[in-house]
Amino acid sequence: MIEIGFHTDAFNSAYWSFDQCLDWAHQHGVHVIECGTIDGVSWIHGLGYQPHVALWEDPVALRRKMEKLDIRFSQVDAAFPLSKPEGVTIGVEYVLHTMRWAKLAGCPRVDTTDDRFKPSSMSERECMDHMRRIYREIVRAAELYDIVINIEPHGYFTTKPDFMEEMLHFVDSPNLRMNMDTGNTFIAGQDPVAFLKRLIGHVSHVHVKDVSESLAAAARGDLTGIAVSHCAIGDGVNAANIRECVKLLVEAGYDGVFSLECEGQGGPMLERSRQWVSELIESTTKKS
Numbered sequence: 001m002i003e004i005g006f007h008t009d010a011f012n013s014a015y016w017s018f019d020q021c022l023d024w025a026h027q028h029g030v031h032v033i034e035c036g037t038i039d040g041v042s043w044i045h046g047l048g049y050q051p052h053v054a055l056w057e058d059p060v061a062l063r064r065k066m067e068k069l070d071i072r073f074s075q076v077d078a079a080f081p082l083s084k085p086e087g088v089t090i091g092v093e094y095v096l097h098t099m100r101w102a103k104l105a106g107c108p109r110v111d112t113t114d115d116r117f118k119p120s121s122m123s124e125r126e127c128m129d130h131m132r133r134i135y136r137e138i139v140r141a142a143e144l145y146d147i148v149i150n151i152e153p154h155g156y157f158t159t160k161p162d163f164m165e166e167m168l169h170f171v172d173s174p175n176l177r178m179n180m181d182t183g184n185t186f187i188a189g190q191d192p193v194a195f196l197k198r199l200i201g202h203v204s205h206v207h208v209k210d211v212s213e214s215l216a217a218a219a220r221g222d223l224t225g226i227a228v229s230h231c232a233i234g235d236g237v238n239a240a241n242i243r244e245c246v247k248l249l250v251e252a253g254y255d256g257v258f259s260l261e262c263e264g265q266g267g268p269m270l271e272r273s274r275q276w277v278s279e280l281i282e283s284t285t286k287k288s
Contacts, residue, residue, distance in 0.1 A: 002250070002281055003257050004274055005032030005074050007207070008051035009228050010264030015049040024267055025071050028274070032074040033066075034111075034259045037098045052077075055097055059105035066106075073107035074257040075150065075179070075205050081115030082134050083127050083157060095138050099147050109148045109205055111179050112138070114155035116224045128157065128166065135170040142175045148204050150179035153195070154225035159188035161198050168202045178202040182242050183209025183229055183261065189221035192241040193248070200252050206245075208277055209261040210236035230263045234276035243280060250284050 008021045016024075018035060025033050036052035044050045053062065053076070066072060078098035080091045099110050119127055135149070142149045157163040168178060180203050185192040196203070211220075212231035216238075233242065246258075258277060264270035 001255060002285075003032050003074075004260065004277055004281070005030060005034060005257050006260040006264075006270060006274070007077070008033065008035040010260070010262060010270045011051040011266070012228055013263060014051075014266045015044075016051045017048040018051050018053050019048075021051045022066065022069060022071060026069045028271060030274070031071055032257050032259075033071055034073065034075045034077065034257075036077040036079075037101065039094050039097050055101050059101050063104070063106045073102070073105060074259055075109040075111050076102050076105070076107050077111045079111055079113045079152065079154065081155060082112060082131055083114035083119060083155060085119055085121060085130075087134055088130065092134055092137060095149070096141055099138075099142060099145055099149075102147060103145045107147075109150055109177075109179075110142075111150045111152050111205070113152045113225075114157045116155050118156045124157075128163065131157070131167065132170045135167070135176065139171040139173050139176050143173060146175075148175050148177050150177050150205055152179040152207070153181050153184050153188070153190075156224060159185060159190060159224045161190070161195055165199060168199065177204035179205045179207060180245070181207040181209060181225075181261075182238060182245055183207070183211050184225040186211050186238045186241060187216070187220055187226055188224045192238070193244045196245050196248055200248060203249070203254065203256075205256060206249065206254075206258050207261050208233055208242060208258045208273075209238070210234060210242065210273075211238040212236050226261075228263050229261060232269045232276070233260060233262055233273035234280075242277075243284075246277075246280055246284050247288075250281070250288050
C-alpha cells in the first residue's frame, strides 16, 4: 500500500515547531511524517521556530506521543554531505547518532546524501572510494539496528545515475537503499523517469517534488537539489514526470511512502499538493 506523508521542511518558512507539524498532520489525516535531525543545540529550534527534531530529545517519549496521534516516522533526514572530507568524521558520527535515535523512535529509515560540488581536494575516484569506506561503516551498524540507510539524489555524485548505481553497491546489503527524489533529479538535468527506471529495484522511500517553470529555466543543470520547492505538486514543469514515476512505482508493486516536499505556505500549498498526489495514485492504481 502506498501512503502519503510529508517532510516537515514544508514549514521551514512558517517557523513552525515539530509539534505544530504533528498537529497539522493529525488534523489532516496524515499518518506518516519525515523530518530532519539536529545533532546538538540550535537556538532557533530551542525557541520552537524549526520543524525538525534534535537528538537530545527523548525518542521513546516522542514515539509514544506520535502513537497517540496515529502518526509514525517514515524516515528521518541525516543528510550531511558525506562526500566532503568532513564526511568521514562529522558525517559518520551524525548518521550513527541519528540511526540509534531513529531505532528508539520507531523510525525504519535514515536518509543520507552527498554535496553539490565534488571536493577540490579529491578526484572523482578518490571521492567515491572515500564514500565507499563511509557507507561500509554506516551500513555495518545499520544491519545491527535493522535500519535502512537510504541514499538520496541531491549532489554531484548521487544525481548521476552511473555514480548512484555504484554507490548502491558499495555494500551488498538490503539495508542500503535509495530515496528517489523526482525534483532533485529533474533540477540536476536528469530525466527522473529514466533515472527511476534504472534504479527502481533499490527504492525504499520517495520524495515527490515538482519544479516551477521559473526555477527550471534559471537553474536546471546547474543545481543538484532543491532545498524547498516553492511550487505545489502538479503545478510545475515536472508534473508529467511525476505521473510517469508514480505509474512505474505502482506497476512495480511499490509498497511504501510518497513523502511530499514543497513549500507549505502554512499548510494550504501542502494540502493542495496532497490532494493532487492522492488523486494521481488513485487513478493510476485503478488503471493498473
